[in-house]
Amino acid sequence: MENESQRRGYLFRALGTNTPVQYRLAFNTPTDDFIPNLVNELVVYGKTSSGKPALYALLKVIREDVGIDVQATIDALIVEFLPSAATQTISTPPHLVFDLLLQVDFKQQTNIVREVMRSYFTAGFLVHNEPECGLEFLLAKLFRMKPSLKNNQPIVFDVGYRKIDRLWMQLGRYFRVDPISTSEILEKICERWQTQDVVFIFNKVDCLQPEIFSAWLEEFWEPLVNIGKENPPQKSTHLFMFLVDHGGKVHQSNINVSTTTSPPLDPRIPLYLPTVDSFTLEIIEEWITEVVMQRSDIEIEFDQFTSEILFQKSCQGIPQFVFEEICSFFSIDCEKVFTQCIKI
Incomplete structure (x- = not known):
């Protein structure tokens, strides 16, 4: 106009x-x-x-x-001024469904990370859920607790069965350090941390042998934490490390991890986040009534979208299946929604 x-x-x-x-x-x-x-x-x-x-x-x-963000605003306007009998089914954008999915529980994990974030600028977390329990969505939710994290691309590495020298090689290639120098890599990381948040996601850490994993933390993470103590960032930026354990082997091994946030927290020791097995019927009901039903920019038949139906169709609340069923209710391709998650 x-x-x-x-x-x-x-x-x-x-x-x-x-x-x-x-x-x-x-x-x-x-x-x-x-x-x-x-x-x-x-x-x-x-x-x-x-x-x-x-x-x-x-x-x-x-x-x-217009873009999908403005489309959501227009959809809300359409719902507002049309009488209920004339309201048409509006195609809900994938990004809006993604935002709704991020509000399904994971409260225990997000509360812990939020508490740590308020008190510390450096922290490591061990993240583990059962299969199909939404690790990607949990990480996406954690990244949205701080606005700068939401817009900051994490540094994601699949550690697989690599040895320590290969892990350093991955980091060296990312930070363009050749020949590989561990001290120069650490300096590059700390230099970036001075002006912006730096977040590492090491995926499939359960594939590492316990002795290799422990040695990697000693060579990589502990020096970073010590450097941060000596030369803290000038801004309120965070240095975070998320260790993603798909098999539950890390917590069951003798690797040193912390299970409490009681101060003082030692940032050199990764904090083990509680697992999520399934969403309860009460959690799903709370999400529908307090999140979905309060929105005027979505259109859905609530007599078919009940906590009981969603709980039953998702095999009693398995998160991945809950997310898939929600997408199905909104007639949205799951892949279009899931692509907004951090790939691990």
């Missing part, structure tokens, strides 16, 4: 030619004047030949030319 051409074009697409609205509007007025006048004229005009309100028709046309 910035210029006369755009204004006439959108009205033509929404209402067709030769409508009273086009003759009653002054198309060359400032935008702040034109928009209110346009809305008033559309309300006076009433409904189009298809029986839909004229304002609805215009918003639907504009929706085709």
Whole structure:
């Protein structure tokens, strides 16, 4: 709606030619004047030949030319001004479904990380869930507790069955240190940490032999923590390490991890986050009533979208299946939603 051409074009697409609205509007007025006048004229005009309100028709046309964030705003407007009987099923954008999924529980884990984040600028976490229990969504939720983390790309490495020299080689290639120098790599990390959050995700740490894992923490993580104590960042930036254990072997081994957040916390020792086996029926019910039903920008048949149905279809609350069933209720391709997670 910035210029006369755009204004006439959108009205033509929404209402067709030769409508009273086009003759009653002054198309060359400032935008702040034109928009209110346009809305008033559309309300006076009433409904189009298809029986839909004229304002609805215009918003639907504009929706085709904007990004998904603005689409969500337009969807909320459509739901607000249409009477309930005339409300149409609106295609819920994948990003909105993703935001809804991130609000399903994981409260125990997020509360621990939030508590640590408030008190420490350096911390390591051992993350482990049972199979199909949403590790990717848990990490995505943890990354959104601090705005700068949400917009900061984590450094993700699949450690697999590698030896320590191969792990250093991975880091050296990432930070463009050649020949590989462990001290220079650590310096590069700390240099970045001075101005921005630095987050490492080491995936499949359960594949490492316990002695290799312990030696890796001694060579890599402990020196980083010590350097941070001696030369802390000038800004309130964090240095985090997430160790992703898919098999539960790390916690069962003799590797030194902490299970308590009671101060003082030693940042050199990874903190073991509680596991999530399944979502209870109560957790799903709370999410539906306190999150989904409070939104005006989504449209769903709540008589079919109940906690009992969702719990049953997800094999009694297995998180991955809960997420898949939610996507199915919204007629959204799961892959489009899951791609917004951190790949591990």
